[in-house]
Amino acid sequence: MPVDQIAIGVDIGGGSTKIGLVSSAGAILDRARIVASKTDDADQIVRTYANAIKRLMARNPSAVPIGIGIGFPGAIHPGNMSGTFANVPALDDTPLAERIGAVFSLPARMENDGTAAGIAEAMFGKERDSPRQLLVTAGTGIGVAFTVDGKPFVTSYGCLGNAGHVIVDPKGAERCRQGCLGCLESVASADALNAMAAGFVRTNPNSAIALHSVGLGKKADASDIIFCARHGDGAAVSMLTEAGRWIGRATATWAHIFAPSIILLGGGLSAAGDLLLKPIEQEARRCGLALYLDHARFALASLGNDAGMIGAAAQIFLNSRP
Numbered sequence: 001m002p003v004d005q006i007a008i009g010v011d012i013g014g015g016s017t018k019i020g021l022v023s024s025a026g027a028i029l030d031r032a033r034i035v036a037s038k039t040d041d042a043d044q045i046v047r048t049y050a051n052a053i054k055r056l057m058a059r060n061p062s063a064v065p066i067g068i069g070i071g072f073p074g075a076i077h078p079g080n081m082s083g084t085f086a087n088v089p090a091l092d093d094t095p096l097a098e099r100i101g102a103v104f105s106l107p108a109r110m111e112n113d114g115t116a117a118g119i120a121e122a123m124f125g126k127e128r129d130s131p132r133q134l135l136v137t138a139g140t141g142i143g144v145a146f147t148v149d150g151k152p153f154v155t156s157y158g159c160l161g162n163a164g165h166v167i168v169d170p171k172g173a174e175r176c177r178q179g180c181l182g183c184l185e186s187v188a189s190a191d192a193l194n195a196m197a198a199g200f201v202r203t204n205p206n207s208a209i210a211l212h213s214v215g216l217g218k219k220a221d222a223s224d225i226i227f228c229a230r231h232g233d234g235a236a237v238s239m240l241t242e243a244g245r246w247i248g249r250a251t252a253t254w255a256h257i258f259a260p261s262i263i264l265l266g267g268g269l270s271a272a273g274d275l276l277l278k279p280i281e282q283e284a285r286r287c288g289l290a291l292y293l294d295h296a297r298f299a300l301a302s303l304g305n306d307a308g309m310i311g312a313a314a315q316i317f318l319n320s321r322p
C-alpha cells in the first residue's frame, strides 16, 4: 500500500488562520488556529505563520511534509505566490508562499481559498467520484469554483472570475459590496439575508425570526432565518426559497457554460440544507437547458469549514502528481 504523503495547509481567514497537517488521503493529522494582528507588517505575519508551522511540526516529528499550501481570501496574482487581500493590506503583493516556503526549504503554493475548497471537495469530499464539480460557496459573499478531475479551472486572479456577481435581477437597485447592480451576491448571500431579516423584524416584531434573535440578545440575521426555517417557520422558509431561486437561476447559467456533473452547495448558508438546496435545484432545472441540467446532480458539500485548509494542502499533492 502506498504511504500517505503529508502537506501543510494554511487557510487564511479575515479573523483567524487555520493551519493543519493534512495527509494525501485528506485526513487532518493535527491542527492549530492563530490570530495575526491586523496591525502587523508582512514580516511579522510571515513570522507568526512560520512559528505556528514549526510548533505543529515539532508536535508531529514523524509527519514530514512535502510542501506548504496556502488558501488566500483574495485575488491571486499570476504565478500563485502572492495576492491582494483587502482585509489585511500588509499582505498585498507580499510573496507569501515564497517566503514561508523559504523558511522551511519546502515547495509552497497559494490558491484562492474558494478554489482551494473546490479542490478539497473534488479530491476528498463525498462526491469525489464526480469528475466535473461546480462548488457554490454561499456565505457572506457567493463564490464559485469549478474543477475537472480535481484540477481547478480558473479564468482570473486564481478564481472563476467573480462568478458570484453574475447579474440576475434586472430591477436591482442596491449595489453589492463590490459595486455592481443586481448581482447574485446582492440578493442571495448571507449579507442579503441579513438585510432581509432586519427589514422583516422591523415590521414583524412578534415573528419567530424576531423572537429568536431577541432570545439570543442580537440583531436578526441569516442565522435566525435558517434556525426558524429548520423549525418550520413559514416566513423563514419563504426567504430561503427566494434566495435559493436566485441562486438556481445563476446556477443554470453556470451549468450552461461549464457542463458540471455535480453542483455542490457549501458555505455558511448551506447549514440550511435542503431548504436552500432544493429551491436551487428546482429553479435551475426549471430555467435551464435539459441538455446541461439533466446530466448534473445537486448535493451539499461535505467538508464544511475544513475544506479551505484541506484544499490548501491538497494543491501540493495535485502539483506533485506524476
Ligand SMILES: [Zn+2]
Pocket (backbone or CB within 6 Å): 164, 165, 176, 177, 178, 179, 180, 181, 183, 184, 185, 186
Ligand atoms: Zn456584485
